[in-house]
Amino acid sequence: MTEVISAQDLVKTFGRNRAVDGVSFTVSEGEIFGFLGPNGAGKTTTTRMLTGVIPPDAGTATVLGHDIRKKPVLAKQGFGVVPETSNAYTDLSAWQNMMLMGELYGLPRALAEERSSDLLETVGLIEKKDQKVQTFSKGMKQRLILAMALVHDPRVLFLDEPTGGLDVQSTQMILSLLRNKNREGITIFLTTHNMEEANRLCHRVAIIRRGKIVAIDAPEKLKMAIDRVHRIEVSFDREVPGEDLGKVSGVTAVNRTGDKYQLDVLARDAAIRSLVSFAVSHNLQIVTLNTLAPTLDDAFLRLTQESGP
Amino acid sequence: MNPESLPAQVRRAWAVAKKDIRIYYFKGPVLIFGVFMPVFLFLAFYMGGRDLPLSFLIPGLIGMTLFFSATAVSPAIFPWEGSAKTLERLASCPISIEAIVLGDMVASALFGIGITLVTVLIGVGAGLPVLHVGILLVALLLGACCFSAIGTLLAVPPTNVPSNIMMLSSLLKFPLVFISGIFVPLAQMPPWGVSLAAFSPLTYFCDLTRYCFSGANFFPVIVDIGLLALFSVIFSAATMYLHRRTMPRRL
Numbered sequence: 001m002t003e004v005i006s007a008q009d010l011v012k013t014f015g016r017n018r019a020v021d022g023v024s025f026t027v028s029e030g031e032i033f034g035f036l037g038p039n040g041a042g043k044t045t046t047t048r049m050l051t052g053v054i055p056p057d058a059g060t061a062t063v064l065g066h067d068i069r070k071k072p073v074l075a076k077q078g079f080g081v082v083p084e085t086s087n088a089y090t091d092l093s094a095w096q097n098m099m100l101m102g103e104l105y106g107l108p109r110a111l112a113e114e115r116s117s118d119l120l121e122t123v124g125l126i127e128k129k130d131q132k133v134q135t136f137s138k139g140m141k142q143r144l145i146l147a148m149a150l151v152h153d154p155r156v157l158f159l160d161e162p163t164g165g166l167d168v169q170s171t172q173m174i175l176s177l178l179r180n181k182n183r184e185g186i187t188i189f190l191t192t193h194n195m196e197e198a199n200r201l202c203h204r205v206a207i208i209r210r211g212k213i214v215a216i217d218a219p220e221k222l223k224m225a226i227d228r229v230h231r232i233e234v235s236f237d238r239e240v241p242g243e244d245l246g247k248v249s250g251v252t253a254v255n256r257t258g259d260k261y262q263l264d265v266l267a268r269d270a271a272i273r274s275l276v277s278f279a280v281s282h283n284l285q286i287v288t289l290n291t292l293a294p295t296l297d298d299a300f301l302r303l304t305q306e307s308g309p
Numbered sequence: 310m311n312p313e314s315l316p317a318q319v320r321r322a323w324a325v326a327k328k329d330i331r332i333y334y335f336k337g338p339v340l341i342f343g344v345f346m347p348v349f350l351f352l353a354f355y356m357g358g359r360d361l362p363l364s365f366l367i368p369g370l371i372g373m374t375l376f377f378s379a380t381a382v383s384p385a386i387f388p389w390e391g392s393a394k395t396l397e398r399l400a401s402c403p404i405s406i407e408a409i410v411l412g413d414m415v416a417s418a419l420f421g422i423g424i425t426l427v428t429v430l431i432g433v434g435a436g437l438p439v440l441h442v443g444i445l446l447v448a449l450l451l452g453a454c455c456f457s458a459i460g461t462l463l464a465v466p467p468t469n470v471p472s473n474i475m476m477l478s479s480l481l482k483f484p485l486v487f488i489s490g491i492f493v494p495l496a497q498m499p500p501w502g503v504s505l506a507a508f509s510p511l512t513y514f515c516d517l518t519r520y521c522f523s524g525a526n527f528f529p530v531i532v533d534i535g536l537l538a539l540f541s542v543i544f545s546a547a548t549m550y551l552h553r554r555t556m557p558r559r560l
Binding site: 048051052053054055071072073074076077081083085087088089090091092096100101103104105106 | 310312313317318320321323324325327328331332393394395397398399400401402403404405557560
């Protein structure tokens, strides 16, 4: 797969604080790449360096094969940006903002008008296209920003917390649009705090902590990598002593949660077979049986708490 | 079209200028510093009781109007856009910093020319004919470019508080008005005053406008035009170079 974003040893220091400390990764064409980390970890600074807003102190970043410092105009022509804070011109209407973007990306007027109409229709703002942005809600502003970032049909889209603080309707609209655009071939670089969003959207995620990347992998692999002990939740039609469950083959720990037991097991398949045998031999009916995989939240917390100095 | 090419960047600069015109022309500080300030300064001078001919007063008013109006828009744009985060939007678009600065300068220069043409019409309406229309237009164009570059230069310090820049701008603009032959003719100034006036581009613009309205001038016309053009190039190059250095600190 073609590499469309590449960061090599990116460093950024503010005063005595090294906000980004040797960050390196690549993103392939067509990927949705999640960039996760706690507040102040260096996510936004990295994104701003990749998009040419601020220069790195050291290291290189290329987007679509163009070095963002040496060929900023060529690199920026190929991507769109949805920043953390809505930055449409509030004294202009939604339509004027779209036209401005069209001109800044060098689109012919007719094409800019056609795309703007389509995009404003898609994000549900066509009816309000002539209203000044200062009258828009936060969700409407964010949808407009997304439309503005897509007006030149970019190959890469950078998004920094695109759904932060938005209502469910705006969030679903934005996520659905992102999925559709990715299906059409756009590569997406998504900075987010929202683990569920990253889990559902991203093909790969990178976790950054104190300016350093601590893990890069597919969400499922990250979840599995953090915990070798697996967990099964089980409940029966009548009371069973916890000590008896502790004796089942492969079960290493038993915790009671309400009317269920959470069992730490070495291997899920063997433990489930043993539990079924246990139920048959004790004449029990299994009411619920769930395998509990670690969540991306678990992986995130583990990686951001334990891997630092 | 290659987005890096000069024509492509000039078109994008024009997009920035159109945006500036829509947003900033009617902002309070721009109207106060660009329109009301020169009018009130002129009225204070006019009512001061000095018996000066219209052919001296009107060129002075035109000089002040162009200087104040062309330097009113450009200093405010960078700090305003920095605080509204819209500068970050521009910084992530395929437009060079030089083209952004050029767009701001064009918007500022057009504001100056528009307001100053009203002053010219007032002068003509008051019975003062324009003797050299072509030279007046050249002077207006060069003066507007030069003063808008000065305005953009004033916005170089990377603060995102517009009032800070407006204060700095007033601190520099008022002394320039007083040394540039607007209130005291260059011919009546002592040698040290003329030497000081020679460092102000406003001096050459006022000398040109006086020539256009009365036929009298202190420096040769070609010198006035040449030095105004030179100041324009120097200030434009300086503002583009310095904004390239300071813009990342604004973001």
